[in-house]
Amino acid sequence: MEVYSVATFYSMRTLEKQGKFVIRVCVSLPCYLKGSREILEAIKKELNIEEYQTTADKKFTIKPVSCLGLCDIAPAIMINKEVYGNLTPQKVRDIIQKYKEAK
Numbered sequence: 001m002e003v004y005s006v007a008t009f010y011s012m013r014t015l016e017k018q019g020k021f022v023i024r025v026c027v028s029l030p031c032y033l034k035g036s037r038e039i040l041e042a043i044k045k046e047l048n049i050e051e052y053q054t055t056a057d058k059k060f061t062i063k064p065v066s067c068l069g070l071c072d073i074a075p076a077i078m079i080n081k082e083v084y085g086n087l088t089p090q091k092v093r094d095i096i097q098k099y100k101e102a103k
């Protein structure tokens with residue numbers, strides 16, 4: 001139990017298999033006030049999965065997370081180590097499209 005609690009304490013760590021691209025969507029207050037809910041919904045709709053799920057092709061996982069330290073560019077997401085901010089639903093759909101086309 002102690003090992004499990006350590007292994008699952010940080011949101012960047014997980015015991016479950018994740019997609020090639022992990023999309024971390026900040027849902028903390030500053031991002032929420034700037035529209036993170038709409039960003040999350042656009043991502044879910046674009047990938048046809050819910051939070052914490054992985055697409056059938058194992059390419060994408062969506063993870064709502066607390067502040068990414070990018071409040072100055074809220075609403076913000078990270079896809080693996082890449083940062084994206086000042087997002088709109090259309091911008092995030094365009095970003096995901098690029099990742100869909102990536103090998």
Ligand code: FES
Pocket residue numbers: 026027028029030031032066067068069070071074075076
């Ligand atoms: S609240 Fe979203 S990055 Fe800080």
